[in-house]
Amino acid sequence: MKSEGLLKPYFAQTWRFYLISILLHASASLIFAYFPRVLGDFTDHLQSGKLVTNDIARYGLLLLVIGASYSIIGGFGQYLVMYVGRLFENITRRRLFSHFSGLSEHYYSKNGVGKMLSYFMNDVTGVREAISMGINQLSMATMLLLSCVGSMIAGGIPLYLIAASVMPLLLIPWIVTRIGPVIRQRSRKVQESLGEMTESAEEQFSGIRVTKKFAVEPIMIRRFGAHVDRIRDNQLSLVRMSSLFQAIVPFLGSLSLIVALAFGGYLTVTDRITLGDFVALTMYIRMLMNPLQQIGNVINTLQRSRASLQRLTELVAVQPDIVEAEDASEIDLGRSPLRIRNLTFTYPEAKRPSLQQIDLELAPGMTLGIVGRTGSGKTTLVKLLLRIYEPPAGTIRFGDTDIRELTLESLRGQIAYVPQDGFLFSTTIRDNIAFARRQAGQNQVETAAKQARIYDNILDFPDRFETKLGERGLTLSGGQRQRTSLARGFIMQAPLMIMDDSVSAVDAVTETEIVQTIDRERRGKTNIIIAHKISAVKHADLIIVLEGGKIVQRGRHEELVATPGPYAELHTIQEEGSRYAHGY
Numbered sequence: 001m002k003s004e005g006l007l008k009p010y011f012a013q014t015w016r017f018y019l020i021s022i023l024l025h026a027s028a029s030l031i032f033a034y035f036p037r038v039l040g041d042f043t044d045h046l047q048s049g050k051l052v053t054n055d056i057a058r059y060g061l062l063l064l065v066i067g068a069s070y071s072i073i074g075g076f077g078q079y080l081v082m083y084v085g086r087l088f089e090n091i092t093r094r095r096l097f098s099h100f101s102g103l104s105e106h107y108y109s110k111n112g113v114g115k116m117l118s119y120f121m122n123d124v125t126g127v128r129e130a131i132s133m134g135i136n137q138l139s140m141a142t143m144l145l146l147s148c149v150g151s152m153i154a155g156g157i158p159l160y161l162i163a164a165s166v167m168p169l170l171l172i173p174w175i176v177t178r179i180g181p182v183i184r185q186r187s188r189k190v191q192e193s194l195g196e197m198t199e200s201a202e203e204q205f206s207g208i209r210v211t212k213k214f215a216v217e218p219i220m221i222r223r224f225g226a227h228v229d230r231i232r233d234n235q236l237s238l239v240r241m242s243s244l245f246q247a248i249v250p251f252l253g254s255l256s257l258i259v260a261l262a263f264g265g266y267l268t269v270t271d272r273i274t275l276g277d278f279v280a281l282t283m284y285i286r287m288l289m290n291p292l293q294q295i296g297n298v299i300n301t302l303q304r305s306r307a308s309l310q311r312l313t314e315l316v317a318v319q320p321d322i323v324e325a326e327d328a329s330e331i332d333l334g335r336s337p338l339r340i341r342n343l344t345f346t347y348p349e350a351k352r353p354s355l356q357q358i359d360l361e362l363a364p365g366m367t368l369g370i371v372g373r374t375g376s377g378k379t380t381l382v383k384l385l386l387r388i389y390e391p392p393a394g395t396i397r398f399g400d401t402d403i404r405e406l407t408l409e410s411l412r413g414q415i416a417y418v419p420q421d422g423f424l425f426s427t428t429i430r431d432n433i434a435f436a437r438r439q440a441g442q443n444q445v446e447t448a449a450k451q452a453r454i455y456d457n458i459l460d461f462p463d464r465f466e467t468k469l470g471e472r473g474l475t476l477s478g479g480q481r482q483r484t485s486l487a488r489g490f491i492m493q494a495p496l497m498i499m500d501d502s503v504s505a506v507d508a509v510t511e512t513e514i515v516q517t518i519d520r521e522r523r524g525k526t527n528i529i530i531a532h533k534i535s536a537v538k539h540a541d542l543i544i545v546l547e548g549g550k551i552v553q554r555g556r557h558e559e560l561v562a563t564p565g566p567y568a569e570l571h572t573i574q575e576e577g578s579r580y581a582h583g584y
C-alpha cells in the first residue's frame with residue numbers, strides 16, 4: 001500500500017523544517033560528542049600531575065558550554081519537528097473530515113461512526129508521533145552515534161578497540177528486524193479493538209434511552225466489558241513483546257561496556273592507550289547505549305504507526321459512490337417536470353429490488369402524496385431523488401436532464417428534505433432552523449417556525465430562538481423535534497419539498513394546520529408528502545400507493561377511496577379509528 005497519499009504533500013510543505021532540525025541535531029551531537037574527550041584530556045592532565053586550579057575551572061567552563069549549547073541547539077531542533085508534527089495532525093484531521101463529508105450514506109452504513117472516530121483520534125496521533133518524536137529521536141540518535149564514533153577515531157582510540165567494543169551494540173538492528181513485525185501486527189490488533197470499543201460506546205450512548213426503557217443495562221455492560229477485555233488482552237500481548245525488546249537493548253549495551261572494560265583495561269595497563277583514552281572510551285560506550293536504544297524505540301514507533309498510516313491512506317483513497325459528472329449542469333427544478341421512467345432499484349449488496357418499474361410524472365407546482373406500508377420503498381424513492389444512492393441512468397429526469405447530469409449542489413440545494421427524525425445539532429434552535437440558509441434573518445426564521453407550528457413552543461423556551469438544544473441544552477419532544485425540522489425545510493423555500501413522514505409525531509389538529517399551511521404557502525411549488533396517515537395526503541393532486549416497491553394504485557383521494565384496494569382499506573381503518581377516538 002502506498003503511503004504517499006498523506007505524507008508526500010506534507011513533507012513537500014515541511015521539508016525545510018526537517019532539514020533545519022536535522023542540521024541543528026547534527027551540530028548539537030557534534031558538540032556533545034566532545035564531552036568524553038574533554039574528560040579524557042582532564043584525566044591525562046590529572047595523571048601527569050600538572051593540573052592547576054585554573055585548569056579545573058577551564059575544564060569546568062568547557063563542560064558547561066558543551067552542556068548548554070547541546071541543550072539549546074538540540075532543544076530548538078526538537079521544537080521545530082514537534083511543531084511540524086502538530087501541523088500534520090491539523091492538516092490531516094481537516095483533510096479526513098472533508099473527505100468523510102464527501103462519502104456516501106452507503107459508506108457510513110457499512111462503517112460505523114466509532115471507526116471513524118478512532119481514525120481521527122488514534123491513527124492520526126500515531127502517525128504524528130512517528131513523524132515528530134520518532135524523527136526527532138532518530139536523527140538525534142544517528143547524529144550522536146556518528147559523532148561519537150568520529151570523535152573516538154579522531155581522538156586516537158585504536159579502530160580495533162572501537163570495533164570490538166561496539167560489536168554487541170550492532171546486534172540491535174538485527175533484533176529490531178526480528179521483533180518489529182510482530183510488534184506491528186500486535187499493535188494493529190490493539191488499534192482495531194480500540195476502534196471496536198469506540199464504536200460500541202458510541203452506539204450504546206446513542207441508544208441509552210432505549211436501553212433504559214427495556215432495563216437491559218446489565219447486558220449492555222457485559223457486552224461493553226467484552227470489548228474492554230479484548231483491548232486489555234491485545235495490549236498486554238503487545239506490551240510483552242515491546243518489553244522483551246526494551247530489555248534486550250540495555251543488555252547488549254552492558255555487553256559492550258564489559259568488552260570496553262576488559263579489552264580497553266588490558267590495553268591501558270600494557271600502555272598501548274592512555275588512561276584518558278580509556279576513560280573517554282567507556283564514556284563513549286555509555287553515551288552510545290542511549291541513542292541505540294532510542295533507535296530501537298523509534299523503529300517500534302515507526303512499526304506501530306505504519307499500520308495507522310496504512311489505514312489512513314486506504315481511507316483517503318476511498319472514492320465517494322456518488323460523483324458529479326464532469327460536464328454537470330444546473331437547472332431550475334421549479335420549471336422542470338419530474339419524470340420517473342421504468343425505475344427499478346436494488347441496494348448494493350441487497351438480494352431483491354426495493355423499487356420496481358416505477359413510472360411517474362409530476363408537473364411543477366403539483367403535490368404528490370405517497371402512502372404505503374413500512375418497507376414498501378417510499379424512503380428509497382426519496383433517496384434516489386436526492387441522489388444519495390445512484391439511480392440507473394435515464395430513470396429519473398427533471399425536464400430532459402438526467403439527475404445524474406446535474407451538479408449535486410444544484411440538485412440538493414433546490415430540494416428541501418424533511419425526514420421523519422430530522423437530526424438536530426447541539427446549537428441554538430435558530431441555527432437549527434436556519435441550517436441550510438445561514439444568511440436567513442430573524443424574520444424568515446420566525447416565519448418558518450410559524451409555518452411549522454413550532455413558533456408558540458419556542459416563545460415558551462427559556463431563551464426563545466437562542467435556546468440551546470441537545471446534550472447540554474433543552475430536550476425537545478418528538479413532535480417538537482419534527483416541527484423544528486419541518487421549519488428547517490420551510491425556510492429553504494425550495495422549488496421541491498419532500499416531507500418523509502414528517503408530521504407522524506404531531507397531533508391531528510396541528511397536522512391539519514400544517515397541511516393547510518403547505519397548501520397555502522407552497523402554492524405553485526412542488527411538494528412530495530410521504531405519510532402513513534391519509535389525512536396528511538388527501539389534498540394532494542396525485543396520490544400513489546406503494547407495495548413491495550411497486551406502484552399499485554394511483555389517483556386523487558376521491559377516486560382512490562371509491563376504488564376497492566389498499567388505499568380504500570387504509571382509509572376505512574383510519575376513519576373507523578378516528579370515529580372510535582371521537583366516541584361514535
Ligand SMILES: Nc1ncnc2c1ncn2[C@@H]1O[C@H](COP(=O)(O)OP(=O)(O)OP(=O)(O)O)[C@@H](O)[C@H]1O
Nearest residue numbers: 109347350354372373374375376377378379380381
Ligand atoms: N441501505 C439499505 N441497504 C439495503 N436495503 C435497504 C437499505 N435501506 C432500505 N432497504 C430496504 O429497502 C426496502 C424499502 O425500504 P424503505 O426505507 O424505502 O421503506 P419505507 O417505505 O420508507 O419504510 P418506512 O415507512 O418504514 O419508512 C426495505 O425492504 C428495506 O429493508
